[in-house]
Amino acid sequence: QQQVKQSPQSLIVQKGGISIINCAYENTAFDYFPWYQQFPGKGPALLIAIRPDVSEKKEGRFTISFNKSAKQFSLHIMDSQPGDSATYFCAARPPANKLVFGAGTILRVKS
Amino acid sequence: EPEVTQTPSHQVTQMGQEVILRCVPISNHLYFYWYRQILGQKVEFLVSFYNNEISEKSEIFDDQFSVERPDGSNFTLKIRSTKLEDSAMYFCASSEVAVYNEQFFGPGTRLTVL
Secondary structure, eight states: OOOEEEEOSEEEEETTSOEEEEEEEOOTTOOBEEEEEEOTTSOOEEEEEEOTTOSEEEETTEEEEEETTTTEEEEEESSOOGGGOEEEEEEEBOSSSOOEEOOOEEEEEEO | OOOOEEEOSEEEEOTTOOEEEEEEOOTTOOEEEEEEEOTTSOEEEEEEEETTEEEEEOTTOOTTEEEEOOSSSOEEEEESSOOGGGOEEEEEEEESSSTTOOOEEOOOEEEEEO
């Protein structure tokens, strides 16, 4: 199955709070899991990515947690800021030259 | 910072007309991609291109679509006879190499088919 399921569809978080977005996949051949951030009118921009041999990766306020046995991965945004308000897409790459995207999560951080 | 550029930013066309969407990938990148995003939906893969040929395409990429690298810098997506359902945002992306390498996305072309 070449699908990635993403939840929630939308999320409202208070400034300073933690934003958590979850994704699940079925195809165990996926070998690369990036998260993209998209602002209105712009293209997706890579935020952070992880490979399946690592359980967690942190870059600044952004952390990916990866559970290989459960086939799930999540994005945690610590100390969420109004500037983080955007649409977030998880993605996965099969051993081929493309990305399979989740449906997206619209994040709004309230100040 | 190098970036992927796309033109035009917005294209309006009549159903049945041909459109060409243009992209300039990052100069040292070797892999090129087209994705589309129907309004409010997820980003969907259309096609990947390497060494002047298609390396993979999705079921969306039917005979109405074609891609070309006409010179050393441009990468184009042609839709021969547009349909209403082709209305979407089309993103070009490029990557330096295929394996574990970041795909850089352009700002997109919004295609509206009337």
